[in-house]
Amino acid sequence: MDIRENIPLAPYTTLKIGGPARFFASATKESDIAELVRFAKKNRRRLLVIGEGTNILVADVGFSGLVIKMEIKGRRVSASASASASASASAADPETVLVEASAGEIWDELVDWSVSEGLYGLENLSAIPGTVGAAPIQNIGAYGADASNVITNVRAFDTSKMAFVDLSNEDCRFSYRDSIFKQKKGRYIVTSVIFALKKRGRVNIEYRDLKEYFKRLGKTDPVALTPKMVREAVIEIRWGKLPDWKKWGTAGSFFKNPIISAKRYESIKAKYPDAPGFPEPDGRVKISAAWLLDRICKAKGLMEGNVGMYENQALVLVTKPGATAAAVVDFTTKLIEQIEHETTVKLEAEVEWVN
Ligand SMILES: Cc1cc2nc3c(=O)[nH]c(=O)nc-3n(C[C@H](O)[C@H](O)[C@H](O)COP(=O)(O)OP(=O)(O)OC[C@H]3O[C@@H](n4cnc5c(N)ncnc54)[C@H](O)[C@@H]3O)c2cc1C
Incomplete structure (x- = not known):
């Protein structure tokens, strides 16, 4: 295998910042993974898998x-030999299409393909940059949907067992x-993900921005909307809020939305009556990190040297050429x-954070 040094x-x-990797290799097939893990173990080196960074x-x-x-490519439609019992059970439903996508596939190409096939399930997750293999890592989510809603199984290399394993959604x-x-x-290296998509369904436009978008168009009945229409709406809304990651240095939302107890939320409301909160199923409340950043730090458009927050979205960190990781840490620590x-x-x- 071609293992390069100091890349x-x-x-x-x-984000377009950061120093070199001591060792660097591309994996284009599953057998590369075991070989690279063996190399890392033999040389007592830590492992980091990246998709699109x-x-x-x-x-x-x-x-x-x-x-x-991660550059393993490929996509298979319907139940496959590697699909587990839970995925096969979904396949027994004639309305469900199982799609197994390799980890190195570009996420948004998968979403684009799924809506062009008229399949329901991925449309709200349109235009999220990155790879399929990274989607389960942080359970990507946007516009009222999470990847976990449609993932049935994840195939991964277990670096402890030195074997491939099949993990169910649970x-x-x-x-x-x-x-x-x-x-x-560091334990699992994801090599493919199985999604259960629907041939027929009902789109989810409950998320405020989406609801308002379709209301403006006079289209409020979700039954009359297709996944393709929702994808187009999501893309349009996203472009108004996010910087072009091909031009700016950015990693999208820099912080998670905090989930706090209802009591703590009430105490914040006492000080900031307009603080938005979204009830969680367990009784806690999710509060908006963007709101906190904007209200308390006036973060929209705030720049310090080559690092700052995007002018249209207080949660999105942006970097200019010359920015360093140290400057990002410094800037974000002050906000925190x-x-x-x-x-x-x-x-x-x-x-x-990778170091
Ligand atoms: C402009 C912009 C907008 C974004 N919007 C959203 C959004 O709306 N919702 C959202 O959830 N995220 C969003 N993100 C974050 C990002 O798109 C996702 O987290 C995406 O899944 C990362 O994919 P990646 O391939 O770039 O992963 P990387 O950044 O390369 O890696 C991310 C993490 O996943 C691990 N990883 C990657 N691939 C594998 C693998 N095959 N096996 C094991 N571990 C792996 C890495 O080690 C790392 O810990 C946004 C980012 C940007 C730049």
């Missing part, structure tokens, strides 16, 4: 282990921007501290 990682990330912040000193760039322990892959960091001081809520990064 700058900045060009492999959308849209959700990582690499330290200026780089990463002293082996970076595996095994993945999905929650808000979280999964077993984050909880047991300011919000904690005012509300006692400590924002957590959604973007993963």
